[in-house]
Amino acid sequence: MRKFMIALLVLLLAGCSSNAAKGAQVSDPTQVIFEGNGKKYTKEDLYYTLLSYDYPSALLYDMVYKCAVSEKADLSAYDEEIDSTIEFYKMYYGMTDFAEYGGEETFRRLLAASHFLEDKKKAFAEADLATYLENDVPVLAKLAYFDDEEAAQKAHDMIKEGSTFEMAVLENGYDTQVTETIYLDSNETLPLQVKEFFHTAEAGLSPVITSITQTTDSSGNTIDTARYYLIDLISKDVNDFKDGYLSIKTELIEDNDAIKKIFADHEIVFYDQETMDKMKSAYEGMFD
Amino acid sequence: METKELLKKYGFVMIIGLALLIFVGVYIADSAGKRETYIDTKQVDGRYVLYSVDGQDYFADDLYDTLYQGAGSTTEVKALGHNVIDKAVKATSDMEQYAASYAAYLLQYYDEPTILNYLRQEGYHSLDDLQDMYLYSLKQGEFISDYYTSHYDEYVKDVAETEDPRIISHILVKLADVEETTDEEGNTIHIAHPTEEESKKIEEILKELETREFSDVAAQYSDDGSAANGGKLGLVTKTNASKYVKEFADTSLALKPGEMSEVITTTYGYHIILAEEATTEDLLADSDFLQQIDTAHPEAFTTALKEAADAQGVKIYSEDLLAALTPSTTESEAN
Numbered sequence: 001m002r003k004f005m006i007a008l009l010v011l012l013l014a015g016c017s018s019n020a021a022k023g024a025q026v027s028d029p030t031q032v033i034f035e036g037n038g039k040k041y042t043k044e045d046l047y048y049t050l051l052s053y054d055y056p057s058a059l060l061y062d063m064v065y066k067c068a069v070s071e072k073a074d075l076s077a078y079d080e081e082i083d084s085t086i087e088f089y090k091m092y093y094g095m096t097d098f099a100e101y102g103g104e105e106t107f108r109r110l111l112a113a114s115h116f117l118e119d120k121k122k123a124f125a126e127a128d129l130a131t132y133l134e135n136d137v138p139v140l141a142k143l144a145y146f147d148d149e150e151a152a153q154k155a156h157d158m159i160k161e162g163s164t165f166e167m168a169v170l171e172n173g174y175d176t177q178v179t180e181t182i183y184l185d186s187n188e189t190l191p192l193q194v195k196e197f198f199h200t201a202e203a204g205l206s207p208v209i210t211s212i213t214q215t216t217d218s219s220g221n222t223i224d225t226a227r228y229y230l231i232d233l234i235s236k237d238v239n240d241f242k243d244g245y246l247s248i249k250t251e252l253i254e255d256n257d258a259i260k261k262i263f264a265d266h267e268i269v270f271y272d273q274e275t276m277d278k279m280k281s282a283y284e285g286m287f288d
Numbered sequence: 289m290e291t292k293e294l295l296k297k298y299g300f301v302m303i304i305g306l307a308l309l310i311f312v313g314v315y316i317a318d319s320a321g322k323r324e325t326y327i328d329t330k331q332v333d334g335r336y337v338l339y340s341v342d343g344q345d346y347f348a349d350d351l352y353d354t355l356y357q358g359a360g361s362t363t364e365v366k367a368l369g370h371n372v373i374d375k376a377v378k379a380t381s382d383m384e385q386y387a388a389s390y391a392a393y394l395l396q397y398y399d400e401p402t403i404l405n406y407l408r409q410e411g412y413h414s415l416d417d418l419q420d421m422y423l424y425s426l427k428q429g430e431f432i433s434d435y436y437t438s439h440y441d442e443y444v445k446d447v448a449e450t451e452d453p454r455i456i457s458h459i460l461v462k463l464a465d466v467e468e469t470t471d472e473e474g475n476t477i478h479i480a481h482p483t484e485e486e487s488k489k490i491e492e493i494l495k496e497l498e499t500r501e502f503s504d505v506a507a508q509y510s511d512d513g514s515a516a517n518g519g520k521l522g523l524v525t526k527t528n529a530s531k532y533v534k535e536f537a538d539t540s541l542a543l544k545p546g547e548m549s550e551v552i553t554t555t556y557g558y559h560i561i562l563a564e565e566a567t568t569e570d571l572l573a574d575s576d577f578l579q580q581i582d583t584a585h586p587e588a589f590t591t592a593l594k595e596a597a598d599a600q601g602v603k604i605y606s607e608d609l610l611a612a613l614t615p616s617t618t619e620s621e622a623n
Contacts, residue, residue, distance in 0.1 A: 031349045033364055033609060036602025037375050041367050043352035044336065049363045050355035052408030062354045063341065070342040099608055102356035109354075271330040272338040272348075 051274060056282035058102075058110070059275070064259055065113035067266045078115040082108055118250075121258045125249040132249055133238060136183035139198050140241040142232040143182060144169040152228035165232050173230075180234075181245055194229055203236045260286050361612040365590060366411055368609065370424060372596045377427040377434075387423035394418060433572040435592040436581060440568060443585050451525035451580060453571060455564040456540045457502060458519050460512040461490050463557035478535065480553040490551060490558050502548065502562045511557070523566055523574040536561070587615035 033041045068075060086104065089095045101107035125132070132138075142165045146152040151172045158168035182190065182198065235241060263286065270276035270287075280287055330337040330345070337345040379387075394403060395418065404415060412421050436443050465481040482490070489509065496505045506519025514521055529537035533554045543549055543563035551558050571577050582588065594613040597604065604610050 033606040034368055034371070034597075034602055034604040036368075036371050036597065036600055039371060041371065043349035044347070046363050046367055046411075047348035047352045047355065048413070049367070049408060049411045050352065050360065052405055053355075055355055058354050059351060062351065063339075066341045066344070066346065070344060099356075099360070099611075102353035102360065106353045106356070267342050268339060270339045272336065275338045 048274060051278055056278055059279060060259065060283065060286075061110050061113040061117075063268065064117055064262060065109050067262050068113065068116040070266060073116055073119075075112045075116065078112050081115060082111045085111055117255060117258055117262070120262055121250045121253045121255075122246065124253060124258060124261060125246050128249070129242075129246065132245075137199075138181055138183050138238060138241075138245055139203070139233060140180060140235040140244075141182050141198065142166075142180060142234065143194075144173050144230050146173050146228045146230065147226070149226075149228050152230055155230055159232075165230075169230065181241060181248060191227075194231075197229075197231065198233065198236075201233050203233045205233070256283060256286065259283075263287065356608075361608050363411070364606055364609040365593070365612050368597060368602070368604070368613075369428065369593055370411060372593055372600055372602060373427050373431045374424065375600055376596050377430045379423055379427060383423055383426045383430075387419050387426060390422045391419040394422075429578075431596070432589055432592060433578070435588070436572055436578075437568060443581055443588050444568065444571060447577070447581050447584050448566075448571060450584075451527060451577070452541065453523050453525045453566040453574075453577065454540070454543070454545050455566050455570055456521045456524040457506060457562045457564070458512065458514065458521060458536075459493055459502075459506045459510040459560045460556060461486060461493065461509070461558040462511040463553075466553065466555055466557060468555065476534070478553045478555055480558060482558075486558075493560065494551070497548070497560070519562070523570055523577060525577060525580070527580060528576045591615060 031043045033043065033046060035041065086108070089098070089107075098104040098107045101110065144155075144165075146155070155168040155172040158171065159165055238245060268287065270279075276287075330340075332345055332347075335347045335349065338348055338351060339346055395415070400415060403418060407413070407415070407417055407421055410421050410424075412418075463480055463482055463486055465483075467479040467481060469477055469479060471477050493505060493509050496509070503518025503520070507515050509515075510519050512519070524532070524537070524540045526541065529541055531537075532540065533556070535552055535554045536559060539549050539552050539559075539561055540563065543561065545563050545565040547563055549559070549561040551560055553559075590613045597613075604613070
């Protein structure tokens with residue numbers, strides 16, 4: 001009798017395990033898309049079809065969001081900006097339910113992930129400041145070049161008479177773009193002679209014209225075109241322009257490089273081959 | 289040994305064996321029904337974990353909404369289509385044969401990753417499903433064709449009135465020398481310079497047509513591949529006529545059903561064209577015409593699907609899916 005009781009218990013357990021394997025995943029009715037003809041189609045069932053379309057970036061940014069959650073980052077700090085973005089989309093794109101983004105909540109998560117990523121990039125740039133300074137040797141200066149001396153001189157005179165550097169260049173120069181933060185060592189387009197000027201000159205003096213008839217590029221090639229550089233060297237102390245400098249460095253960090261750094265600080269384990277294959281093929285090296 | 293004694297002696301072993309069989313059976317059935325590719329599969333409360341971040345598990349249903357932006361409602365409509373159409377349309381042996389040969393053709397000419405990705409986008413998982421996928425597309429064609437037949441006035445009539453369809457057959461006598469020139473209005477025209485033998489052939493055909501069926505004469509005399517089919521080319525409409533050379537298209541559309549043309553000359557030679565009434569069956573067997581109906585009535589498929597789903601008692605919970613199956617007010621008004 002006792003043997004039969006044990007046997008029946010085993011039989012019962014086998015039956016229970018079959019029920020658990022078959023139906024537990026649809027216990028939440030919100031996960032069922034539809035049911036008919038003896039089948040339930042759940043979000044889990046259709047996830048793999050959606051995965052086959054090429055939108056891995058949505059999953060990637062969702063992972064960033066999950067890292068932020070894991071870090072207990074203050075995501076509510078982005079609420080105000082997210083609200084205004086949502087309003088913008090509603091007003092200018094006529095979106096109401098954000099269905100194309102998987103609903104407003106999903107869209108908000110995506111936006112929060114983007115803001116979190118931007119903050120991380122800033123933090124990465126700040127952490128690398130010493131290395132950047134070593135490679136760049138940045139100076140804060142206004143620089144424009146002219147092809148003829150007379151135009152350079154006219155611009156110089158205008159500045160002396162009270163005009164802004166930008167206005168003087170705009171009215172007389174061919175190069176109307178005024179560069180402010182200049183990297184010396186890592187700049188590949190700046191002629192060696194101009195770099196040399198920045199290294200030796202004193203900051204805070206009046207603008208000067210540096211005429212160069214023969215320039216040498218970073219590869220050592222000599223260029224015979226005569227150019228006249230109008231230069232206003234404002235500061236050589238990075239503390240005077242640190243925020244602007246870091247914001248340039250932040251912008252230069254690629255999203256995927258920053259995401260890779262974020263992921264390196266977290267333990268991400270794939271349990272699903274298809275999801276892993278999709279992500280690894282879309283983002284080579286990201287999950288190594 | 290009697291049964292009672294056998295049971296007494298081996299009953300315990302049999303029950304344990306039976307339990308193990310059920311367990312193994314359930315395991316195999318479950319693995320077969322589920323995905324086969326999991327790496328270190330992890331389940332929590334019966335839900336499959338896709339990945340974890342710092343020990344926190346994330347599931348497929350969590351990520352469904354995240355991926356929804358790509359092809360969300362389309363995917364849901366497709367899944368509903370499979371469920372409803374598979375029941376509504378029974379596969380014929382012809383369909384099965386055709387699906388099998390088409391699957392074999394695809395496997396021969398396309399690489400496996402391309403086919404596999406296509407299969408996945410259609411809701412299938414392995415190359416073994418290729419035949420099923422194509423069989424389903426045939427069923428889907430049958431499903432919509434049946435729907436159009438039973439809703440002719442709503443979906444087919446207006447397109448048929450606009451497109452003026454007819455079934456066209458022809459007899460071709462190829463000519464070695466056809467001169468291309470322009471008429472007074474600058475239109476390209478073709479002038480025949482037949483040999484004696486070619487002239488004799490067209491005369492003979494015209495004489496035969498006085499007493500014999502067009503299809504018989506076409507089968508005997510036409511130099512075109514359509515001869516094997518009694519000269520029948522199929523459905524010609526205002527839209528698809530342009531796939532034929534101009535003189536042929538113009539003449540085909542100018543004929544009334546039942547009328548036969550005089551001999552016309554195109555770059556290929558002499559043609560005699562016969563126009564016949566196109567039946568509803570002819571219209572709905574023509575993929576171009578079906579495409580024209582789809583263009584004119586983009587909501588037709590989802591409307592048909594919703595009606596069939598309702599008839600089958602399918603319960604739809606997703607609001608997005610319901611919205612995708614409901615024609616928008618603008619479309620309804622427009623139609």
